[in-house]
Amino acid sequence: MTTTTETNARTTKATVTTTGDREVRIERVFNASRDRVWKAMTDPKLVAQWWGRGNKLDIEKLEVKRGGHWRFVEYSDHGVHGFEGRYAEVTPPERIVQTFEWDGMPGHVALDTCTLEDLGDGRTRLVTTSLFLTAQDRDAMLQSGMEGGVNESYAALDKLLAAMR
Amino acid sequence: MTTTTETNARTTKATVTTTGDREVRIERVFNASRDRVWKAMTDPKLVAQWWGRGNKLDIEKLEVKRGGHWRFVEYSDHGVHGFEGRYAEVTPPERIVQTFEWDGMPGHVALDTCTLEDLGDGRTRLVTTSLFLTAQDRDAMLQSGMEGGVNESYAALDKLLAAMR
Numbered sequence: 001m002t003t004t005t006e007t008n009a010r011t012t013k014a015t016v017t018t019t020g021d022r023e024v025r026i027e028r029v030f031n032a033s034r035d036r037v038w039k040a041m042t043d044p045k046l047v048a049q050w051w052g053r054g055n056k057l058d059i060e061k062l063e064v065k066r067g068g069h070w071r072f073v074e075y076s077d078h079g080v081h082g083f084e085g086r087y088a089e090v091t092p093p094e095r096i097v098q099t100f101e102w103d104g105m106p107g108h109v110a111l112d113t114c115t116l117e118d119l120g121d122g123r124t125r126l127v128t129t130s131l132f133l134t135a136q137d138r139d140a141m142l143q144s145g146m147e148g149g150v151n152e153s154y155a156a157l158d159k160l161l162a163a164m165r
Numbered sequence: 166m167t168t169t170t171e172t173n174a175r176t177t178k179a180t181v182t183t184t185g186d187r188e189v190r191i192e193r194v195f196n197a198s199r200d201r202v203w204k205a206m207t208d209p210k211l212v213a214q215w216w217g218r219g220n221k222l223d224i225e226k227l228e229v230k231r232g233g234h235w236r237f238v239e240y241s242d243h244g245v246h247g248f249e250g251r252y253a254e255v256t257p258p259e260r261i262v263q264t265f266e267w268d269g270m271p272g273h274v275a276l277d278t279c280t281l282e283d284l285g286d287g288r289t290r291l292v293t294t295s296l297f298l299t300a301q302d303r304d305a306m307l308q309s310g311m312e313g314g315v316n317e318s319y320a321a322l323d324k325l326l327a328a329m330r
Contacts, residue, residue: 099274106252
């Protein structure tokens with residue numbers, strides 16, 4: 001059973017699609033209740049365990065409320081990378097709207113709308129729509145290896161959610 | 166002569182135009198050299214004297230470099246208003262690209278590109294193009310009284326620039 005679970009976790013990929021010329025939509029189903037996914041996305045001690053894909057992650061700020069700021073620093077083999085943004089809307093346990101900015105491209109802000117849908121059988125669908133200022137910003141994000149990074153984060157989140165049972 | 170100068174300052178309005186459905190362009194000529202306008206836009210002690218349109222303004226951050234943050238708090242008769250953003254590009258004395266966000270609408274970020282053109286006769290043209298994430302954000306900004314606020318700030322900047330001679 002353990003082997004099967006690990007295989008499933010390894011082969012579960014997020015569905016990444018583009019809409020218009022400035023949007024990316026990412027959809028992924030998690031084997032956990034909506035409340036548990038919400039907690040893993042908003043509790044700094046839990047976020048530190050999955051967002052960095054196994055890399056050390058400093059949660060410098062995580063003010064989960066409208067107008068609050070967030071800032072994470074990831075220490076990977078490829079260097080130190082800061083990410084930050086601000087919450088536009090926080091509606092537990094179903095919706096977060098926040099900006100996203102990578103230190104490496106300051107000012108190239110995206111607005112991420114994350115919704116958690118309770119699928120009713122102990123599973124939860126997470127859909128994140130990212131709206132960029134320009135088509136160039138959207139395409140640069142896609143070409144940065146975003147999809148691989150998201151899948152690595154979500155695989156780490158799978159493990160955390162299982163451990164939270 | 167003093168009277169004439171004051172009248173000119175009072176009647177000089179910025180030219181505000183819209184382009185596409187997500188942009189606002191603001192153009193204004195100042196009677197000062199480009200270096201002087203640049204200094205007034207980037208020195209915290211000088212910014213505090215004009216940006217708030219005569220209201221008390223706290224310059225909490227003004228890190229004028231790529232990736233740096235800025236944050237101002239204005240104390241007006243209508244309340245306390247925070248504004249902040251981050252520098253995407255700083256090229257003295259001619260170009261600044263930065264994000265702009267008002268605390269009252271967190272996450273509704275605009276990207277402002279400011280260019281200073283040396284007109285060669287002791288005058289400088291400032292053009293600011295603001296790109297919003299959505300047409301709704303752009304229209305909300307226009308309807309917020311932005312044009313009046315900009316003209317009040319620029320009138321205060323006129324006075325400061327004259328005093329810097």
